[in-house]
Amino acid sequence: MNDWERIKEIFALVSEAKTEDREALIRSQCGGNAELEHEILSLLNAAEKTESLFEGVLNPSEFFPPASSHREVSNAYGPYRIVREIGRGGMGTVFLAERTDGEFNQRVALKIIRQSVTDQIAVERFRRERELLAGLSHPNIARLLDGGVSESGEPYFAMEFVDGKPLLNFAESLWPSIKDRLVLFLKICSAVAYSHKNLIIHRDLKPQNILVTSDGEPKLLDFGLAKVLVDSDKEQTVTQFRAFTPAYASPEQILGRRVSTASDIYSLGLILFELLTGKRPFNHEGKSLDELVENITYATPPKPSGLSPAKSSLPVNAEKIEHDLDTIVLKCLAPEPDKRYSTVEELGADIQRFLDGRPILARPQTFGYRAVKFARRNRTAVAAGVLITLALVVGFGVSLWQTNVARRERDRAERRFQDVRKLAHSLLFEITPKIENLEGSIPAREALIARSIEYLDSLAAEAGNDPELLSELAAAYEKIGELQGHHSKPNIGDLAGALESYKKANAIRRILPQTPENRRLTAENYRQLSDARWWQGDTEGSRQDLESAIGIYDAMLAEEPANPEIRIAHLRTLNDQAQWFQASNRYPEAISVCEKILAEVNSIDSSNIEVREIFYMTHADLGNALSWNGQQQRAEKEMAIAIAGMQQIYNENPTNSRLRHLLWRALTLSSVIYEEIDDRRSLRFAQMALDIATKAIAAEPADIQARHNIARSTYRVGVILVNLKRTKEAIEALSRSETMFKSLIGNEPRNNYYRSDLARINLRKGLALQQIGKREESNNSFTEAMKLWELMAESDPANKNVRRDIAMTNMYLGDNLEKMRKTEAAAEKYKAAVDMMTQLKNENALPEVDEPLIAKMERFIAKRR
Known part of the structure; x- marks a missing residue:
């Protein structure tokens, strides 16, 4: 293909x-x-x-229900009234519910099997989970409180409601030490060991099934896949469908073999690995069952101590993970069940030995190993012995001292240099990422970034011609730029600072040896510079940087025309250029670049997922540009190809967050091209994009891009509802979007990207208020939008997109004033709009669809003369 x-x-x-x-x-x-x-x-x-x-x-209205709206079921679930949904699975739903029979006040987690679930296995699992929980009573297992069947025939049971966070989220938010994590893990082991003593294997242990309360008590949930040890024959028949969570399943579960307590021990090892490092030992994302089998059966998991904290998603305080913990984790993760710990108690005992500083049983008991452990436990006695020994050799040491002074001074200077180097790296790649999503963290982030820049500048002054150090410095300055002002990632809104940091990186990269890798990184740096200049308002500089990046890739392709990595990077940069042309209202040029990309893609192996992604997203950009250029029929065909293709790729890789974002973007562009042409279809695309964004935010609540996408999709739904004259719903949607954007901009007050979105929301709210005759309120919304546009125009007078937005806002103000019979004021606003639109038209930067608006306003102005 x-x-x-x-x-x-x-x-x-x-x-x-x-x-x-x-x-x-x-x-x-x-x-x-x-x-x-x-x-x-x-x-x-x-x-x-x-x-x-x-x-x-x-x-x-289903996307935006009133704040007080709940699913009302009266007493259909015994004495419980549903408050809100808190979880959903393949066979049922979990709700927060309140007891309403007056006996006592109680909040519970109500688990209900849906009536649509007729599969006997699912019903049996639900019944069995209820029976198993009834026999368990442990402080770290969520308790069963009640159960029954609703009036409509739906089985349910009420469990203890655990007001806590999933295990990894808890660790991420409170930043506990390794010792504290191990103490927490011991409590989890205690719960699992208790279930094993009661002849129950959990079979679905994973961080999401462990909630931790605010006082640090873990609670084990979801025994829906649990197996009773004494019921092995029946269980083997019932569970042929092999239900499990691949990322936390044991080899025997994936292979469909008989499970045992060793299966839970394997899952505990995976949880401990992730709790210590913030990473999973195996990457199961997008893998088929056969690939999972090979991955988990033959691949050797890495040692936790070998993972860089900079690459971890959990803060680990840069603590060193000791080799004893490697041994414990890897014993749990042995592919063969008989090579793992024989019981969970044995695993817990080894962790307790580690915490006590005693030798662990999983490690060979050599003299050296036991001696080191003894020394750590008996520091005072050992230290006394060492001091006596030192006294015997002091005389000899003094005689060597003078000859070593000069060497020590040189070594100290080198160590100081290396310490600064490590500290700068730690601030940038370890500490700052851990606080960037915390509310109110901007002052701390600003201080860390400022200190990092000081360290980097001092290192740069002493770097000389060391290529390795210079490469590190360039990467560090690029990271600084991202933290200062990358529009799609958490940043402090220092756009000018970001531009300066990218410039420093660029200056370093241009003096490094021009290896293929450094040339590629230099081209990527130009892409970063282009993005920073765009948001700083230097649109022409942004274009020139993109051309520099394209020039580097053109030269590299001339030398290696078949190099797939370079070809793909070249295509991505061309795609950036096409989007730049669209954002600048230069649609014919955007169309030309998109067609160039598609022609080049045709000659590349299209089985590569990146190539397919570029191919379909270029069709989306082409469809958008064609629509704005007045070629609607062709635009719709291009967009149909884009949506079908991106949906296919996403269906093949449903856990890939980047593909999910690109599908969201394609759906959003589809909504845009149908706006005011087929608003019902436009609304459907906007709602589909909103659904994708909602799934993304559920998966990653702190993801800045996901938060922006859901705010943007909510805005898009509001826009189309305005067009459909469903004014009440429109204002509600736009108000929700406004709240979301204000939350985003509260943490990044100088982010022009969010300012632009807030201006658009005010513009659309003005149109909605206009529909219901609230002219003064409508004018106020338009005026708020104009203030934001003018702020952006001051920093970037050449930005054609902002100039068009100002023209459109003047036109809407003119419409309002005309309806209010303030004809002179209306004519003044219309003239301002016409003048700016005419300038844009003369610069070939006015969308073709806007041109009829000029004639309409000119007719009104002519009548006033």
């Missing part, structure tokens, strides 16, 4: 044919090419799934 144009042509032809004619048409068009047929069928399947989503789109 390497002929993208052929795929595109056949897909367009087949998608327009009748359903019953498609199979024969595919065969005739593909000429017996089975791979080509498979790709077309996959695209059609993805497109049909997307279209089916259109048909079942929820009403916007």
Whole structure:
């Protein structure tokens, strides 16, 4: 499959044919090419799934229910009233509920099996979980309180409601030491050991199934997959579907073999590994069952102590993970069950030995190892012996002292230099990432960044011509730039500082030896510079930096035309350029660049997921540019290809957050191109994008990009509801979006990206208020939008996008004033809008769809003369 144009042509032809004619048409068009047929069928399947989503789109009020809205069920679940949903699984839902029969006040977690779940295995699992929990009573296991069947026939049970955080979130937020993590883990082991004593294997141990209360008590949840040890024959029949969570499953679970307590021990080892390092030992993302088997059976897990804290998602205080912990974790993760700890108690005992400073049983008991442990436990006695020994050798030491003074001074200077080097790295790559998502952390982040810059500048002054150090410095300055002002990541809003840091990195990269890797990194640095200049308001400088990056990649491709890494990087940079042209309202040039990308993609191996991603997202950008350029019919065809393709890739890789974001972007662009042409379809795309954004924020609540996407999608829904004159719902959606953006901008007050979005929200709220005759309030919203646009225009007078926004806001103000019979004031606003739009038209920067607006306003102005 390497002929993208052929795929595109056949897909367009087949998608327009009748359903019953498609199979024969595919065969005739593909000429017996089975791979080509498979790709077309996959695209059609993805497109049909997307279209089916259109048909079942929820009403916007379902996305934005009133704050007091709950699912009211009266007494349908015994004495419990549902408050809100707190979790959802394949067979049922968990709700926060309150007891309402007057006996006593109590909040519970109410687990309900849906009526739609008719599968006997699922019903049996639900019943068994209730029975198992009834027999368990342990301080670290969530207790069963009640159970029954609702009036509508739905089984349910009420459990202790645990007001806590998932294990890893707890560790991430409170920053506990390694010792504290191990103490916490021992409590988890105690709960699992207790269930094993009661002949129950959990089989789904994972951090998400362990909540930790504010006082540090873990609670083990979800025994839905648990197995009773004495019921082995029956269980083997019931569980052939092999339900498990791949990231935390044992080899025997993945292979479908009989499980035992050793399976839970393996899962505990995975949890301990992640609790210590912030990373998982194996990458299961996007893997098939066969790949999982090979990965977990034959791959050797890394030692926790060998992982860099800078790459960890959990703060570990840069503590060293001792080798005894490596031994404990790796014993748990042995592929063969008989090589793991024999019981959870044995695992817990070894961790307690480690905490006490005693030898662990999992390690060979050599004399040297036991001696070191003895010395650590008996520091005073050992220290006394050492002092006596030192006294015997002092005389000899003095005679050597003078000869070593000069060498020590040199060594001290070198150590000081290396200490500063390590400290700068630690501040940037270990400490700052751990606080960047904390509310109110900007002053701390600013201080850390300022101190890091001091260290980096002092290192740069002494770096000389050391290529390794210079490369480190360039990477560090680029990281500083990202922390100061990268628009899609947590930053302190120091856009000018970000630009300066990227410039420092660029100056270093240009004097380094021009190896292929450094040339590539220099090109990437130009992309960062381009982005920083754009948000600083230097749109022309942004364009020039992109051209510099493209120039480097062009030269590298001339030397290595078949190098796939360079070709893909080149395509990504061209895509940046196409987006720059779109953002500058230069749509013909954007169209030209997109067509260039698609022509180049046709000659690359399209089985590469990055190539497929670029191919389909370029179709989305092309569709957007064509729509703004007045070529709507072609735009819709391009966007259909983009949506079907991105949906297909995402379906193949449902845990890939980048692909999820790109699908969100494609759906958002689709909503934009149908706006005011087919607003109902536009609303469907906006709601689909909102659904994707909601899933992303559920997976990563602190992800800055996910938070922006959900705010942006909420805004898009509000925009279309304004067009559909569903004013009340529109104002509600826009107000929700405004709240979200104010939360974002509160942590990054100088972020122009968020300012722009807030201005647009005010603009659309003004239009909504205009619809219901609230002219004064509408004018106030338009004026707030204008203030934000003018702030951006001051810093970037050449920004054509902002100039268009100012023109449109003046036009809307003129519309309002005209309706209020303030004709002179209306004519003044219209003239300001016409003047700016005419300038943009003369610069070839006015979208074709805006041109009729000029004529309309000029007619009004002419009547006033």
